[in-house]
Amino acid sequence: MDFISNLMKGIDFALSFTNIIGILIGYFIGVVVGATPGLMATTAMVLMLPFTFTLDPLFAIATLMGCYKGGVYAGSITGTLFNIPGTPEAAATALDGYPMGQRGEELRALEIDLFASVIGGTFSNLLLLFTAAPLAFIALKLGPPEVAALIFFSLTVVVSLMGDTPLEIWKGLVSVGGGLFIGMIGLDAMTTTRRYGFGIVELDKGIGFITCIIGLLALSEVLVQAEAITSLKLSDRRSRVPSKKPTFRSRINDLKVCAVDILRSSLLGSLLGALPGIGATTAAFVSYGEAKRAAKNPENFGKGDVRGIAAPEAGNNAVCAASLIPLVTLGIPGSVAAAVLFGAFMVQGMIPGPMLMITHAEFLYGLFFLMILTDILGGALVAYPIIRVARYIFRRVDYSLLFPIVTVFCAVGVYAVDFSIFDIKVLLFLGVLGYLMKKTNFNIPALVLAFILGPILERNMRTALLISQGNPAIFIKSPVAAALLILGVVSVILSLKRKKRKVITI
């Protein structure tokens, strides 16, 4: 009963012309940026974040969410048209999307991309809507030792799942340590004394969340692209096969053929997305693999099969809303995009976590409702018209203008937070650090998540130790905390062993 009344209040609160315009603007920006190779959906979110400070909270967060959803979907556009996926997760879609496009059926491929994205996204939105409240209720029962153990578990799971080899797992752990270290710089939150300040007064407030994510995610990407700029030309190698336009009947037929795959992938993507650390890329490839495994004629995959397009698209879009489940129920961002939204919530004066479900239930249900609208309206009013002109737009992207402009955006975005030139210098330092991490294959998402979760981990750990008068046994006495700590350690050990075997057998 509470659920229905909260949902109705949320719909009433959220349903306004302004909010709908907000999600459409966000979706549009996400589609344009996400489809542009070299720029990610999260880059667009990061760059938009400073401009949302003065906006209405619901409008701001719904716009960012629209941007994320638009960006995740749009990676497949350039993947299908030019075989250059705009985002990593779209690489799975391009396996069949591009061959279909080469047969002159690019519009058909783009439409299947879109339908699958909308269905996958909506499925995931509904899962978030129905599970958020019960999970938040359970999360409310967790005390400081359990929360500290949960964060430890989340970070180790992120590292275990993101690394493909033992070396990458170790690098992931070092990255987590780096994130925890950067998170310590500034005033100690409990004693308000300086830590790692080196006499620089500006460091007292610590490294800003926005400076950190813009530097590590966006500016580092600009530097990487400065190196790779010559390989980023979208050549139009379409064979001279005449374009075939899909008919109403062919569209229905396509949907019938891949309906089961879309539903299976939506479920897979939602479940994988709800776990911290599993991004849209894993979900897309797992969904593709499952669709191929279930097919009676798997040999058609890779040659432009509709199921090979629909399955990964539904899977990667289903991750979007599901990745918010740990954020709104536990206050733990499970992905980089969720981390950006975590920052957006904080900027708007709301602390993500189980209490949010109680203190801002109307707001959250309103947001969930707007997310459902984002997929449907964004797909119909933004993406559908864009895919008809996509070839002409994205072929003309001028990277020599794009990346310098993004650099200015990064600096202005950071400056806008505190009007501090010092922050831009920190941004540059982090941008170079991010660039070096990318060049040496360290795990930037793990570092960002550890940077965000570090202060929460420290606060809960120290509170738990205060409660136990300094006795660390408090983490073992609580069965939940002990189980999470053991699971965290075991997940790393198992993944090191599993990956080791994998490397040897290959």
Added chain:
Amino acid sequence: MKIGREGKIALGLIAFCLINYFYLIPTQVVQQGSSPVYPLIVNTFILVSSIGYFYQSTLRRKRVSEGEEFEEKKVSSTEKGEKSIKPVLRVIAQTAFIIIWVTVLEYVGFLLSSMVFLAASIILYGSRNYFKIITASILFPLVIYLLFKVVLKTALPEGILENLLGSVFFGQ
């Protein structure tokens, strides 16, 4: 024993952890009156991970058989021959441009410094279309400046051009 690039990075990290244990934590944490417990835990975590990383990187080098190593070397030397030094120089130049831009930003203002920075960066990224370069490097900072000044009602670092625009258009 020959240590590869990964091993050297791991050793660098281990060295950092030792500096942190024996110099940074005592001077930058304890002397400032803060509790060293959490920094020590984090530092130990990084140290253990770095040792694991070092062990893994040296183990991997050992495991690579002679033939594979030869292949690896052959590929890397071929790549070295083909790779131009230009891309790395471009990154260094871009970083230098940003450093110069940030340094002069507060003295000459957002507009002038950003216009010069954008023009230089666009040329660095390979564009030689001077109409595009001039248009983008003038228009984009202007749009951002007006967005901040008029819409967001906040100011970016001001200088000669901002003062001139202010007196002409905003009567300041």
